Amino acid sequence: MFGAPWVCRRCLFCATGLMRRRNLRFQSTAASDEIVSPALLGRARSVSAEHSRLTQELAESFNTKTARRIGEISSVANAFADWEKATDSLTELHSLLADPTTDAELRSLASSDVDSAQTALRAAGSALTTALVPAHPFASLPCLIEVRPAAGGSEAALFAGELVRMYMALSNRLGWPAALLSVTHADVSTTGGGGSDDAAGALAEAVLEIKRAGAYDALRGEAGVHRVQRVPATEKNGRVHTSTATVMVLPSFPEHGTGNDEVNFEDPNSDYYVDPREVRVDIMRARGAGGQHVNTTDSAVRLTHEPTGIVVSMQDARSQHRNREKAWHILRGRLAAARREAREEEALRLRRSVVGVAKTGRNDKVRTYNYGQRRVTDHRSGFTVHDLDGVIEGGEALQRVMESVKAWLMDQEIKAMVSEEEAKK
Amino acid sequence: MPRLTPSFLRRAEKINPLLPLLLRACRDLRSAQNELRWLTEYARGCNSGAHPRWKPLLLDLCKHRSQGVPLQYLLGSEYFGELEIRCGPGVLIPRQETASSVSYLASRLRQGDFGDLNLNRLRVIDVCTGTGCIPLLLHRLLSRCCHDSSSLRLLGVDVSPIALHYATLNRQLLLDSLLDESRTMAPLRLDGIISSLLSMSFIQADVLPSSVQSQRSTIPQLLPALRHLGEPSWDVLISNPPYISSRAFATTTSRSVRKFEPRVALVPSTTNTCFRSKPELREYLHHVNQGVAKLEEGDLFYPRLLDLADEMSVKVCLFEVADLSQASRVSLLIRSREKWKSVEMWRDEPTLPPDGDGQEPKGSFRVLGRGCGRSVVCWR
Structure with missing residues (x-):
């Protein structure tokens, strides 16, 4: 009888004000903060360390791969060096201002410089973030x-x-x-x-x-x-x-094929590039001893592209050499077609992500x-x-x-x- | 050889009435169909003038093929690497495995794996050259990568006059095609290639020692012949000598090879060239053995070739062998000579990764590639 009576939860919350809605407006646009995030800074630091290491390596022995990598990351390393310089000069100015022994003339000079140093730091920071953000894979395309x-x-x-x-x-x-x-x-x-x-x-x-x-x-x-x-x-x-x-x-x-530039098989970015290590070559050998013991006319060659499982076998020509060349040609063509399809699928995915079925309304x-x-x-x-x-x-x-x-x-x-x-x- | 069932033959006949003939030699439908296609192309192509009707010719070719005549002899050529090599009765047909070994040798030479050899003025001697396929392919592979190949020198040696005929013919055909090419393409680049091909030559000489040789022979010995040429020293010695023992010739060698290819190019102890009796042969082998390698009948040429290599101050040797056990015997022989820095064995396809089903050789030799043991390479 004296036990606590049952109270509806909503009534309880209403009475105590626990459910009071806070009318806050969250800013929908990102404030452009000038401070580079610590995670990005860590990345920049590691990249510039790699840059200096590679530069040293390159001075000892020339290597095209190293040189290319240096070219890729030098913009980040340069931006990071600029940013460090700007940070250093700003801290120096601040320490000058904080130091009570600084004379008045120097202090006024320093305080006038602080503004320009701050803008320089801001510029360096934004340049650094721009350099760090990788370019979109399709950025260079029409x-x-x-x-x-x-x-x-x-x-x-x-x-x-x-x-x-x-x-x-x-x-x-x-x-x-x-x-x-x-x-x-x-x-x-x-x-x-x-x-x-x-x-x-x-x-x-x-x-x-x-x-x-x-x-x-x-x-x-x-x-x-x-x-x-x-x-x-x-x-x-x-x-x-x-x-x-x-x-x-x-x-x-x-x-491909319409342009007058030749298709480059050696370029790893090309559709036609096939890594020879990924291809298993099978030659139909004569059973038994081989060599002088048999005079086989079998010239068949079979190529298997292991990552995709595409198999090409060729036996038309009497020359094994020619069969091999033809098989490579066909394998390249098939792989290029497969890669183009994959890319088109990627484009399709992009298209769907832009306009979903329910996302064309007036609100979206x-x-x-x-x-x-x-x-x-x-x-x-x-x-x-x-x-x-x-x-x-x-x-x-x-x-x-x-x-x-x-x-x-x-x-x-x-x-x-x-x-x-x-x-x- | 398993019997071809009548139902299989009937099925083949439905596809083409000539296929049963070819199946006698090929034993499987796929290669019989390929051969029929090649024979048809050949018959249509070559008999537009002399025989207006190509079908009787094709039937004739198929009949010959059914008796086991090698297709290469019927068509008159075989592909060796990227080259088409003429061949015919009386000369050994070039083998694909030899081409793989030679191509791999060329790539290793280009990498400079065999010490400091100047590729531009390399001197290569091919002993038992047959159709001349080895020096011609090596010339093709080496001259295309040199800056100036005009000082490249290749020499082929064979005992058979028919082989020399085919070798010079093949060189001439290659030369003609190069001259044609030089008319249309950059002539400057081809000049060195053509001049080194012109300097390539083939001589008739005997490799086996005079002590065991038949007395009636008028063919000169190799070393005197080289001295006569004024070129006693060479950099690379390649040889695809006869290496089949008479027992293997009777058992494992295929019928077409046994019946139609020259025995002198296959079995080293062919009676008419050197040994009159088996005890004489055994005595000779025991003499060259020095108790290490346990040489057998098929290995007759290798000790002699190594002697020649020493005489000619050769730096790299490539010998074709029958299988891994022969490769092991030859390698042990080379090691027992103590004049060679390294020995390697190559299988049929030296560039491919091993698939692990091949047997392991005796002794601690490096074995490369996939397939049967095919070559032994040594260098100083």
């Missing part, structure tokens, strides 16, 4: 931009056309060769009074190729859902609509073009410009938005790298 309307019907189709024109204008302005590989126009049935122009601009799909090395790196931040908020040309009652279009940016791989946008406020906001970097026309015409403003996205991507990569480094420990 790219394909695919634009498709998503939510919003004909208005979305119109907006997709505008996006394509925006990217074409951008590449024209920058002098990058761009070509529309395929355009499919949507048939907009509900065209308004003066809608013939708009109907021409309504897209079902467009693929734009930008044939410039490094275009993929410059434009890969554009991938995602672009949202537009405006009163559409097709709207009669003057309501603001929100529609979206999806943009996909894919690396464009150069096609990366950027908003708001016509009412003449504003373009990128939701990843949190960057806003109030120069909508400049963006839509592919002008300077678009480039500023793209640069902010690039910085954000870099930030994400650094974060991923730091967490990776920490996970390693």
Whole structure:
């Protein structure tokens, strides 16, 4: 009877205030902190130690492999040396200022230098992080931009056309060769009074190729859902609509065999490269003693690529030598095809990661073009410009938005790298 | 030899009526089909003028092949490495295994594994050269990697006049093809190659010692012949001598080889060249043995070749052998001479990794490659 009565948990929490929601807003954009993360610093330190060791090694005996490795890591080592220098000078200035015996003139000089030293350190730090972040594997490739309307019907189709024109204008302005590989126009049935122009601009799909090395790196931040908020040309009652279009940016791989440059079998990065150690060679030998005891005409050669299990056997020619050459040729071709397929799969995976089935809605946008406020906001970097026309015409403003996205991507990569480094420990 | 079943022969006949003939020699369908294709190509190709109809010729070829005539003799050539070598009755057909050994020797020479030899002015003598395939292939492999191969000197020696005929013919054919090539391609690069090929020669001489040689022979001995040429010293000695014992000739040697290839190129103790009786042979072997290597009948040439190597101050030797047991005997013989720094045995395919099913040799010799024991290499 005097035992504690049962109380509903929700009532209990409400009474004691345990469930009170804290109204906090978490900053959605990364603050650009100037301090290089300790994990990255550790990595930089080890890389520069390796650099000095290799340089010493190279002074003793020349080795192409060592030389190439040095070339790869020298940028990190240089950036790290700069950063160390900047840190040293800043600490020296601080110690001067902290020292009570410093005379007044020197102190004023030092305090005026602190600012410049700090900016130098900041620059060195950002240079160091940039050097540390590995380049995207496809960074040096040209790219394909695919634009498709998503939510919003004909208005979305119109907006997709505008996006394509925006990217074409951008590449024209920058002098990058761009070509529309395929355009499919949507048939907009509900065209308004003066809608013939708009109907021409309504897209079902467009693929734009930008044939410039490094275009993929410059434009890969554009991938995602672009949202537009405006009163559409097709709207009669003057309501603001929100529609979206999806943009996909894919690396464009150069096609082999069409170029005039010879296919290089020796280059390990080439599709046609086959490591001879991974290939098992079987020659159909005569059973028994062999040598002078038999005069076999069997010239068959079988190659087995052990990592993939691809088998090529060749017995057409009487010459074993020729059979072997032919078998190698076919093996190279098959492996190249397999590798191309793998790469295409990778591209497909990229495409799916950009636009998932449920990710083309109005909420999953990366950027908003708001016509009412003449504003373009990128939701990843949190960057806003109030120069909508400049963006839509592919002008300077678009480039500023793209640069902010690039910085954000870099930030994400650094974060991923730091967490990776920490996970390693 | 397992019998070919009638159902198998019927099946083959359904594919092509000529296949049963070829199966008598080939014993399996895949190689019979290959041979039929090559024979057809040959018959169509060479008989456009003389015989307007190639089908009777093909039938004739298949009949010959069914009796065991080597395909290489019928087609008149065999591929040796990247070269096509002419051959015919009376001369040993070049073997693939020999080509592998020679190619590997060339790559080891290029790596400089055998001490300091100047590849540009290398002097190579091939004893028992047959079709001349070994010096021709070695010339091809060495001259393509030298800066200036004009001082490369190769000499082939054989006792048989038919072999010398084929060897000079092969050299001439290779020369012609090179001259053709030099007309279309960079002539400067080929000049050295052509001049070294021109300087390659073949001489007739006998290798076995005069004490055991038949008295009636008019063929000169090797060393006097070399002195007559004015070239008594050489850097590399290669030999694919006859190495089959008369017992192995009767048992393990295939029928086609036994019936159609020259016995003088296969069995060293062929009666008409040197030994009149078996006791004489045994006495000779006991004499050269010095009790170490326990040489057998098939090993007759090797002690003589090593003597010649000493006389010619040779620095690298490559001998082809029948199997690992012969390789062990030859290696022990070489070691007992105490004039050679290292000895290696190579199997059929020296470049491939061993697959572990081969037997192990006697003595602590380095064995390379996969397959049967095929060559013994020694260098100073």
